[in-house]
Amino acid sequence: MRILLIGAGGVGDAVARIAARRSFFESLVVSDYDLARAERTVAAVRERHPDDERFRADRVDASSAEAVAEAVRRHGATHVLNAVDPRFVMPIFDGARQGGADYLDMAMSLSRPHPERPFTETGVKLGDEQLAQHDAYVAEGRLALVGIGVEPGLSDVFARYAVDHLFSHVTELGVRDGANLAVAGYDFAPGFSIWTTIEECLNPPVVYERDRGWYTLEPFSEPEVFDFPGGIGPVECVHVEHEEVLLMPRWLDADKVTFKYGLGNEFIEVLKALHKVGLDKTEPVSVKGVKVSPRDVVAACLPDPATLGDAMSGKTCAGLLVTGTGKDGQPRRVYLSHVVDNADSMRIDGAQCVVWQTALNPVVALELLASGVWKGTGVLGPEAFDAVPFLDLLASPDGYHSPWELNELEPEPSAP
Amino acid sequence: MRILLIGAGGVGDAVARIAARRSFFESLVVSDYDLARAERTVAAVRERHPDDERFRADRVDASSAEAVAEAVRRHGATHVLNAVDPRFVMPIFDGARQGGADYLDMAMSLSRPHPERPFTETGVKLGDEQLAQHDAYVAEGRLALVGIGVEPGLSDVFARYAVDHLFSHVTELGVRDGANLAVAGYDFAPGFSIWTTIEECLNPPVVYERDRGWYTLEPFSEPEVFDFPGGIGPVECVHVEHEEVLLMPRWLDADKVTFKYGLGNEFIEVLKALHKVGLDKTEPVSVKGVKVSPRDVVAACLPDPATLGDAMSGKTCAGLLVTGTGKDGQPRRVYLSHVVDNADSMRIDGAQCVVWQTALNPVVALELLASGVWKGTGVLGPEAFDAVPFLDLLASPDGYHSPWELNELEPEPSAP
Structure with a gap:
């Protein structure tokens, strides 16, 4: 390779x-x-x-x-x-x-909102342009493995694992992402590309339901507090447009697929403000004789996330909340997750935890492709492949030595 | 002239x-x-x-x-x-x-925060550089009339009027500014220069007390809801750095001088967010090969306030809340104010109400200087001149035909 x-x-x-x-x-x-x-x-x-x-x-x-x-x-x-x-x-x-x-x-082709009903219907969806070429890839015997970061990526692997091994019926595959990171010396220093964060958070979030197909909501809809493991604790999560919602239903059987991001209230207020002023826009504006994209100016004002590792402390958690019926026919609710402590990723590879957690998964996937354990043709998401060898190689001390967790949660009370 | x-x-x-x-x-x-x-x-x-x-x-x-x-x-x-x-x-x-x-x-030379204790002590104050030249102006027989917009400006004229004609002792001269403006077609469209608004709102606000002199607070301190007249109603106001606090105590006798701006919660959140990201900064940043000042980019993203008059509706109110003891020795509390309906300023002069209200006062002052009713030498604030001819010319149908109001409010309950 x-x-x-x-x-x-x-x-x-x-x-x-x-x-x-x-x-x-x-x-x-x-x-x-x-x-x-x-x-x-x-x-x-x-x-x-x-x-x-x-x-x-x-x-x-x-x-x-x-x-x-x-x-x-x-x-x-x-x-x-x-x-x-x-x-x-x-x-x-x-x-x-x-x-x-x-x-x-690790991120798919961009969406475009529905021209008339952006907050109820999808327009061009995330990944549409890539997935449209699936048949051509199959015909050529070529593989595009799309969305194989942490989210999308590991979250999709978790989904495949839950459907294959933990549940007989899935009510909801709900990605939930949260962190408790702080960056010393900065009031406000996002740990990930602000360009991408603005893109995903300000686009209309997409939801999948079996009977309705894909539909959209207003940005920052349906806030809920999710209690993250690893000492992170409760963080306010809101719907965000993310690839998993487009990928999982294509290969897996679930009544509903959602993505909620633990942005926290402060970050949500900043994103709303950038949007109000128009600073999220990518089309250049004229500023005293020069042309610049406002979103690029936002990025230029913030520290480069890749350089923050030494000043950062805390943990980041990527995971999937799965609700449904277990293999035993009983209601079941589990949270499959991968928690990274910034101190660990800095020690092991000198990389801050948010980018490190994203980067880990395509390397694992490349190794599975190199060894032939994973193979396929077409434009495929991570859930198109067997999850077990991926999760084993990720966690194994002889592999990437980065454990994942299964937390058994109280099943939701039945609807009245 | x-x-x-x-x-x-x-x-x-x-x-x-x-x-x-x-x-x-x-x-x-x-x-x-x-x-x-x-x-x-x-x-x-x-x-x-x-x-x-x-x-x-x-x-x-x-x-x-x-x-x-x-x-x-x-x-x-x-x-x-x-x-x-x-x-x-x-x-x-x-x-x-x-x-x-x-x-x-209509605005004075800029402040610079105290290098070590920006949120408790003043550094270089608003207008310091200009007021330092007072003696030289007097010696040359020349006049600089500084801060003669609406705020500072008319607010200072109100203060002089209250001290001369309404009160025997003033506990507080408190400028309170609020509006209920909306701009059709825009989620967010400030009615005044965003450059200036950022400058005054993000600098440490300054307060004057007789025993303490000038001191500073954190931005957006001490929110209070003030009920504005003219149908505007209650608006959340916070301390903002403004010239009146520096001007009034130099000529008028008051225990305390404050300025609170009815920014409203939404605008405060936007300003806080711009500050967090560093978009309030004026020093240029490099953005893909070009240099721009982030604050100029913010201004470029927003509509030009001068062009919004046709789409704007509502009223803006500039005024002074005066608390103290009346001429009769009884507790007194009045709000002196000038309310402008955007529909009126558009009809009369084709200008939107916020800029029109600011522009009106220096023209009135120039007319009083031209006629010799106002005269003086040195670097002087509006409160250095007799308020009555100004207020008469402002309101008179033969003058500027723009009435001001005196609202008698319930005196504050005495301190226990």
């Missing part, structure tokens, strides 16, 4: 650091629009693994499918891992195929 | 429209960094007053005292009226004096 990693931001950098601990691939090219950033990542890997000759840096323009295809050919890449923000999904997706490589990403 | 108006934004435009109804001056040059904007204002005046030959447009760089002095000499101006944002107070103030003209403004 020869990997072309595109993007050396927080997640891309962590991908390289994690992969360096494993032997399943021959080479990994770290590429970025900014070559210096790619070189910094390769230098960081070399510092920790001085004898590892598998890593090189290159410059790639992710906005051009031709440039991506050319980079695939230049490096003889067998797999492209997309680790840039979702604006660039389609050129990288198309470029990988043109160049002749399989493809993985 | 030959007036050089600097700034053809919302307030400057309204100044020209209001002044065109009056005959006390020989000429008024509307100047701006952007000549087209100045020409637009002159054209708007000509449209309403086709025979009025007193208005001309010119280009002036308000950031250069030399350029301002040169414009004063070029036009033989006797008075400079500064109607640009407060970043440019000092070059215009200095340029007027160098050119040989008297000076008026």
